[in-house]
Amino acid sequence: MQKYAIHREFLHYANGLPQDTLARRLRCTSATIRAWLTGRQQPPWWAAEILRLQEMELLDIARQMGYAKALPRLGIVRGEIIELHRPRARPAPSIDRPQSVTEFPEPGLMQA
Template sequence: MRFPNLRYGNNFELQYYCQGKSIKVIAKRLRRTERTISDWLNCKKKMPWWVCEVLRLQDKEHEEMMRQMFWATHKTRAKLGVVSTDAKIIPFIKKEKKELTEEEKLFTLNREPLSAPAPGGQAAASHIPKAKVL
């Protein structure tokens, strides 16, 4: 442990082992209440030194069991690192607007509104001018 006081654990290490798991699952693994786990995660209470040690051992044991059963040994946690200079950068390409044909223009301009007629007998969108057919 690289923490000044050896009686308490590092909260960031607990957050690392809690990635992708609910507080309920972590509480069951550590045999503590969900309230205690959330207090540790939110730094409201100091965490005992053994918490991260137990989670680390359980994680290593699970990894070794998966390796022995010939499962893939990749981790689901995000692995962050420095990007090297040979990384490929994919530029964002904007989609070009498709030019409409004359038939499509006429079809879209002459289309009737889809709303039902108003109670007065007039169309609900009567204020929209209709295009002239060429």
């Protein structure tokens, strides 16, 4: 059995999680998490394994609830895949404006 986790694997599962959340999940200090993330210390094998199992559990729960299709997929993004959102055509503003309470005289008929 290996003693330490593969650093890249640990970074993969820790990606996007704040350090305090990682520390709470792995039950260690945030200084330890910082040392593992920067590479000063090697993370133990169980750290990456716990994060992997937690991710699997969350994906399984999402699948059971029907959210599996809504979860983001990892992969290479290509131009053919991306569909940009097209804004809906807005209806033209209505020209009918309410009548003013004060009647204005015709242009050129102003009196001082």
